[in-house]
Amino acid sequence: MALDERKGVWKSGKGKGRHTPKGRQVTEDALEEVQALLGDRPRDRDLLIEHLHLIQDHYGHLSSQHLAGLADEMKLSQTEVYEVASFYAHFDIVKEGQDAPPSLTIRVCDSLACELAGSEELLRDLASKYNDKGEVRVLRAPCMGRCDTAPTLELGHNHVDHATVEKVETAIAADDTHPHIPDYQDFLDYADKGGYDELKSLRGGSKTPDQLQDEVLESGLRGMGGAGFPSGKKWSFVRMNEGPRYLAVNGDEGEPGTFKDRYFLEREPHVFLEGMLIAAWAVEAEKCFIYMRDEYPAVLHLLSKEIAKLEDAGIVEKGYIDLRRGAGAYICGEESAMIESIEGKRGIPRHRPPFVASVGIFNRPTLVHNVETLHWICKVAREGGDVFGAHGTNDRKGMRSYSVSGRVKKPGVVIADAGLTIKELIEDHCGGMLDGHTFKAYQPGGPSSGLLPAHMDDIPLDFDTLQPHGTFIGSAAVVVLSDKDSAKEAALNMLRFFEDESCGQCTPCRVGCEKAVKLMEKDKWDQELLEELSTAMVDASICGLGQAAPNPIRLVMKHFPEEVS
Numbered sequence: 001m002a003l004d005e006r007k008g009v010w011k012s013g014k015g016k017g018r019h020t021p022k023g024r025q026v027t028e029d030a031l032e033e034v035q036a037l038l039g040d041r042p043r044d045r046d047l048l049i050e051h052l053h054l055i056q057d058h059y060g061h062l063s064s065q066h067l068a069g070l071a072d073e074m075k076l077s078q079t080e081v082y083e084v085a086s087f088y089a090h091f092d093i094v095k096e097g098q099d100a101p102p103s104l105t106i107r108v109c110d111s112l113a114c115e116l117a118g119s120e121e122l123l124r125d126l127a128s129k130y131n132d133k134g135e136v137r138v139l140r141a142p143c144m145g146r147c148d149t150a151p152t153l154e155l156g157h158n159h160v161d162h163a164t165v166e167k168v169e170t171a172i173a174a175d176d177t178h179p180h181i182p183d184y185q186d187f188l189d190y191a192d193k194g195g196y197d198e199l200k201s202l203r204g205g206s207k208t209p210d211q212l213q214d215e216v217l218e219s220g221l222r223g224m225g226g227a228g229f230p231s232g233k234k235w236s237f238v239r240m241n242e243g244p245r246y247l248a249v250n251g252d253e254g255e256p257g258t259f260k261d262r263y264f265l266e267r268e269p270h271v272f273l274e275g276m277l278i279a280a281w282a283v284e285a286e287k288c289f290i291y292m293r294d295e296y297p298a299v300l301h302l303l304s305k306e307i308a309k310l311e312d313a314g315i316v317e318k319g320y321i322d323l324r325r326g327a328g329a330y331i332c333g334e335e336s337a338m339i340e341s342i343e344g345k346r347g348i349p350r351h352r353p354p355f356v357a358s359v360g361i362f363n364r365p366t367l368v369h370n371v372e373t374l375h376w377i378c379k380v381a382r383e384g385g386d387v388f389g390a391h392g393t394n395d396r397k398g399m400r401s402y403s404v405s406g407r408v409k410k411p412g413v414v415i416a417d418a419g420l421t422i423k424e425l426i427e428d429h430c431g432g433m434l435d436g437h438t439f440k441a442y443q444p445g446g447p448s449s450g451l452l453p454a455h456m457d458d459i460p461l462d463f464d465t466l467q468p469h470g471t472f473i474g475s476a477a478v479v480v481l482s483d484k485d486s487a488k489e490a491a492l493n494m495l496r497f498f499e500d501e502s503c504g505q506c507t508p509c510r511v512g513c514e515k516a517v518k519l520m521e522k523d524k525w526d527q528e529l530l531e532e533l534s535t536a537m538v539d540a541s542i543c544g545l546g547q548a549a550p551n552p553i554r555l556v557m558k559h560f561p562e563e564v565s
Contacts, residue, residue, distance in 0.1 A: 026072045030065035034073050043074045046362075048344035052085055053325055061092040061100045087346040087503075088327030089141075090294050102134060104177060106168065107141035107154040111256035112447065112479050112493050113405035114143075117150035125165050126153075136172070142330060142497060143256035144295045147405035147479070148412045157297040179297035182266040187309040190270040196315055198382045199277050209239070209282040212381060219385030220397040221377065224260075225250055225333075225370030226445070226474040226544075228463040231377065234367065237357040238283045241365035247285040248361060248368045249276055250338055251292040251299075254330040255446035256497060257477030260401040261371035263413040265299045269306055272371055275378030277316065283367050287319075291338050293326045300325055330501035334543050335368045337503065348505050349543035372401055394419040394460040400473075402461070404430050406480035407437045419460035422452075426480060437482035441560070445474025447494035448544070450551035451487055453559040470555060487560040491552035492520045498549040509546025512537040516553060525564040527557050 037054045041047070051074070055066050062085055071081040085091045092101050108114075108123045123140060130136040146152040149161030153168070156177025160167050171177070190196075202212065217232030238245060253261040264272055280288050292300050303323055311318045329347045332338045336350035339361050350356075360366020369377070376399070379387045391399050396419025405411045409431030416429060422442050426432060433439055439454045444461055449471045452459075459465055466472050481490060499513040512533055519530055534550030541547045557564060 024064060024068050024078060026068045027065055030063070030069035031072060034066055034069040038073065044344075045074065045076070046342065046344040048074065048076070048081065048084055049088070049327055049341065050325065050344075052081075052091055053327065056091055059100075060103055061094045063100075064093070064095050067093070084344065084346055088329050090328035102137045104136045104156055104172070105154075106130065106136060106138045107144075108138065108163075109142070109144050109146070109150070109152050110140050110493075111143035111147065111497065112443065112490055113147035113257060113411075114150040114152060115493055116406055116479075116481070116485060119151040122151050122153070122163060122165070126168060129165065142501065143254065143258075145253055145259040145262050145293070147257050147259055147403065147477075150405060150411075154295070159298075179301060181298050181301055184266055184302060185268050185270060187270060187306055187313070190268075191313075195270050196274055196277075198378070199274050199281065199315070202278060202281055202381070209235075209284075212278070212282055215385050216377060216380055219376075219380050219387075219389040221373070221380060221388055222398070222463060223370055224372035224376070224401070224475070226255070226448075228473070231369070231373055234357065234369075235279070235283055237355075238365050238367045241358050243284060243365070244286040245283055245365045245367065246361045247276065247280045247283065247288045248335075248339060248342065248356075248366050249288065249290040249292075249374065250333065250335060250368055250370050251290055251296075252326050252330075252333040252338060253293060253296075253371070253475070254333045254501075255448065255475050255477050256494075257405060257443060257446050257479045258403050258475045260403045260413050260476070262296055262299060263401070263403075264371060264375050265296070265303070268375075269299075269302060271378050272375050273306065273310065273321075275374035275376070275381070276321075276369070278381050279367060279369060279374060279377055283365075285367060287322060289322045289324055289342050289361065291324045291326060291332070291342055293332075294328055295326075329503075330497075331503040331543075331545060334545065337543070338368070339366065346503070348503050351542065391417045392419050393417040393424075394421065396460050396462040396465070398462075400462065400476050402429075402476045402478050404478045404480070406442075406478075407434050407439075407482040407485070408432070408480050409434055418462045419465070421458050421460060422478070422480075423457040425461065425478065430480075433480070433482060437484060439480065440483045440485060441481040441487050441490070443477070443479040443481075443490075445472055446477035447497055447552060448472075448548035449474050449477075450494075450553075450555035451481070451490060451559070452555065456559075470558070471551060486563060487556050488520075488525075488563040491556045492517070494552040495520055495549065498545060502545060506540070506542045506546060508537045508540040509542070509549065512541070512546060513549055516549070520553070525557070527564065530557070 067081050068078050071078040094100050127138045131138050151163050153160050153163045155171050157179045158177050213232045213235050221231045222228040307321045310316050332341045332347040334349050337347040341347040356366045376388050398418040400418045402414040414429045441451045441453050495517050499517050502509045502513050504510045530553050537546050537550050
């Protein structure tokens, strides 16, 4: 193909030729609008999702013209930009000829705790009231990390707890659609009480990284994101690789029933931030990335504000902490999918090995920690290993932050000894069951862990204790069911979540979750076929989503056979 003398006229042999390349053309207006939004921000490839947020926030959607303009400005193909934008639930793509979405969106949580609290009825009532008016749209949405105040919904960026139609009407009338910032410990208060003294001491040589690593190992601290890998050992795996190294914080607390990280961040964000900087010092990380879920707008706001204060105080250089905003994808809680998202791509889990400790962000060694893990690292560094390791019950060691919701009188975050049983958790920390409800079943660690029956109430809730029973503690997202609930319907709720959130990369998970939902919607389950399907998903799925999705199926068939046969 050759270019003739006239500028912009494409020729292919004889004929009139094309005045433009094939495909969607970039308009000057759209390009100028994109350039104005981006301002002097870098156009680096890994910032694609951040730039998509800028457009979505400003215009309320992503038009095809703006996507084309962004692709042109970032020197990317339009296909690449579209594939990333369409992967994430919080981006609204509007093609030519389509209507833009209403200016206000109500997202109603449909996770298990909210479903138990009546979210389905709330969703129907709100949809009936608003969906035909064109000014507001009502959408079904996955867990928002507010299970203790179920049912919950997000009105714009304002979360309405214990939501009702009346509360929504009042909030809309008052234009109350922005996040409510909690009363948290800010930088000045934290610093006045000795905050960051330990970090400064470590930087001054009070301990070596090896000494701190040994202290963390001795404390028994394990990763609190779900996998439970020993934290100190993870440091050694990262440090054995040549730099530059990075640290990534997994703040995508998307496992339904989990809200412990939000609890810490909305109260003591600087304990977490100092823990992050201590871990970064220990592995000599050249930069820290905080990947925070988009469902936590208040946390994103306060972290941005407090990170700026750290920069102003000279504790970190400007840009050393890079706060990244998720866009509504549960799969990005998987560490390699999170890293793909940090790099501005679709959150598709990587094949392993290599592991992220060796090949992580930008193919460099990367230490990945959960928010709660870094909270405890700060305390261990400051007060010694016993602040964590001296606790524990039922022959377990350490502390746990249990996110408890469902049919209990006092749902919320319970910070207590590791190894509590569900019976102790309900009776001693949550005020017992709701009046008129009898304990029937519980989810020990989010939907990935499935359901256990009430008679198995003496198992310590901790790492390694639940595996013999076909489940695990995970992120300690405990949802309690009563005799008024159906284990079958609860399992179906969990599989519908996995069906929606599967990234689609591997067939066993993508097709398996969809097929499982169809089989589970029947009055009588084909248990032989479901077991065959579960085996295929566990054996052949790439990541933990597909490998753990069959747990609700298998445990309901095992412990509640009367409901499915």
